[in-house]
Amino acid sequence: MSTAIENFVKAIYKNGKRDNNDTKPGNIAKELGISNAAATDMAKKLSAKDLLHYKKYQELKLTDKGTKMALNVVRKHRLWEALLFKLFDLSLHDIHKEAELLEHQTSDLLANKISAYLGHPKFDPHGDPIPNEHGEITTIDTSIALSQAEEGKTYIISRLMSDDKEFFEFCALNELKYSNTVFVSKQFSNNKMTQILVKNNTILLNQDFSSIIYVNENN
Amino acid sequence: MSTAIENFVKAIYKNGKRDNNDTKPGNIAKELGISNAAATDMAKKLSAKDLLHYKKYQELKLTDKGTKMALNVVRKHRLWEALLFKLFDLSLHDIHKEAELLEHQTSDLLANKISAYLGHPKFDPHGDPIPNEHGEITTIDTSIALSQAEEGKTYIISRLMSDDKEFFEFCALNELKYSNTVFVSKQFSNNKMTQILVKNNTILLNQDFSSIIYVNENN
DNA sequence: ATTAATATTTAAGCTTGCTTAAATATTTTA
DNA sequence: TAAAATATTTAAGCAAGCTTAAATATTAAT
Numbered sequence: 010m011s012t013a014i015e016n017f018v019k020a021i022y023k024n025g026k027r028d029n030n031d032t033k034p035g036n037i038a039k040e041l042g043i044s045n046a047a048a049t050d051m052a053k054k055l056s057a058k059d060l061l062h063y064k065k066y067q068e069l070k071l072t073d074k075g076t077k078m079a080l081n082v083v084r085k086h087r088l089w090e091a092l093l094f095k096l097f098d099l100s101l102h103d104i105h106k107e108a109e110l111l112e113h114q115t116s117d118l119l120a121n122k123i124s125a126y127l128g129h130p131k132f133d134p135h136g137d138p139i140p141n142e143h144g145e146i147t148t149i150d151t152s153i154a155l156s157q158a159e160e161g162k163t164y165i166i167s168r169l170m171s172d173d174k175e176f177f178e179f180c181a182l183n184e185l186k187y188s189n190t191v192f193v194s195k196q197f198s199n200n201k202m203t204q205i206l207v208k209n210n211t212i213l214l215n216q217d218f219s220s221i222i223y224v225n226e227n228n
Numbered sequence: 229m230s231t232a233i234e235n236f237v238k239a240i241y242k243n244g245k246r247d248n249n250d251t252k253p254g255n256i257a258k259e260l261g262i263s264n265a266a267a268t269d270m271a272k273k274l275s276a277k278d279l280l281h282y283k284k285y286q287e288l289k290l291t292d293k294g295t296k297m298a299l300n301v302v303r304k305h306r307l308w309e310a311l312l313f314k315l316f317d318l319s320l321h322d323i324h325k326e327a328e329l330l331e332h333q334t335s336d337l338l339a340n341k342i343s344a345y346l347g348h349p350k351f352d353p354h355g356d357p358i359p360n361e362h363g364e365i366t367t368i369d370t371s372i373a374l375s376q377a378e379e380g381k382t383y384i385i386s387r388l389m390s391d392d393k394e395f396f397e398f399c400a401l402n403e404l405k406y407s408n409t410v411f412v413s414k415q416f417s418n419n420k421m422t423q424i425l426v427k428n429n430t431i432l433l434n435q436d437f438s439s440i441i442y443v444n445e446n447n
Numbered sequence: 448a449t450t451a452a453t454a455t456t457t458a459a460g461c462t463t464g465c466t467t468a469a470a471t472a473t474t475t476t477a
Numbered sequence: 478t479a480a481a482a483t484a485t486t487t488a489a490g491c492a493a494g495c496t497t498a499a500a501t502a503t504t505a506a507t
Contacts, residue, residue, distance in 0.1 A: 097341040110333035122316040
């Protein structure tokens, strides 16, 4: 299956996992940087290949076969992220960009070798779970968005759920990374809530960023 | 530039380096597993892109720009071979196949990181020289084909110049690998020369194989 | 030096993965 | 609930990278 197809099912999969989960062609098109027409077109083709269910004007739903393909690509992406992160001094965003390309040119055999080399990690450097070779994610996600965190408590960052360059640069600058500890205090201005994290410095997070940083309670 | 283009210039480059160097479209086509018509077509397109010189019925000659592109792809291929060989337990042929795909999805930045991680190696696991980031091969090749080696002398294997699966399997079976030592004795039967190498066992090499194994004198 | 064999080129056509423009349906908003 | 805004779909078309078949040129052989 082609890179275009792999990216298409991956986009549907990832969109389905998000909060504002809209898997209509237009949303997938925006994600992939292609026209709506192209997305509708592809949806029909992939329906014929039994990778997704397509009904006019409805959301796109992956079939089992499509979900398996998406998870296989996601697995390869996250394994590459983990490997590149371990071996090379590259920014999280650079690592993401490289993995985005390499994921489509990686045999199952190589993916398994990478996994074994890394000791079969369950998470990548963003805290995203890595599906196993059967496309299963066995880890249970107990994390919550930082925007939902409670005033005065301490949390451990479990996931930076984004591909955005500026977000990663912000995180790098403020030492917001996987497994680091943050103390949450909430700040209100004009009746709108903003947040403050205390680590080394005091960091002000906007609503956008605090909804893509996920944390676990520090027990 | 696309994978198809990168593979095309690479095929011309590698063909030009070989003994029976024929870079006419048909030969390139055979190498790439495409039709002659497709090769002629591509040659015209790449001529328009200033990657090669095309004149009807003549050999294809890479321009400086084309040579640079070929060397950049070759560099990435060989760096991947070296990295995969170091990290994973995979056959030389499997490593070759993976590198063949990854080479087209690798930024110059990542290539440089791989090179640095490996200590800027000058040769890959087959003994093929790795061009530097400017597309230069600075090492001087003093090796000769085993078919040219002298009776009774000892040599060090410097290069296994092939992509062929069966050849690699033969090499693995007989411990013919980069930097190993071989003792050459020649055998004639029916006036045709065959060769015998002594390492652990006695290995009989045919003409084909002894012309793609390169060696240096053991001084 | 012709003829035969082989290689290259041209031509027409196909699939994939996109585009833009126009038609149609859905959703939002007033 | 009807009009306005937005999204989706259809239609036509394009470039890349192939194919096969036929025409033409080159090379080899007698």
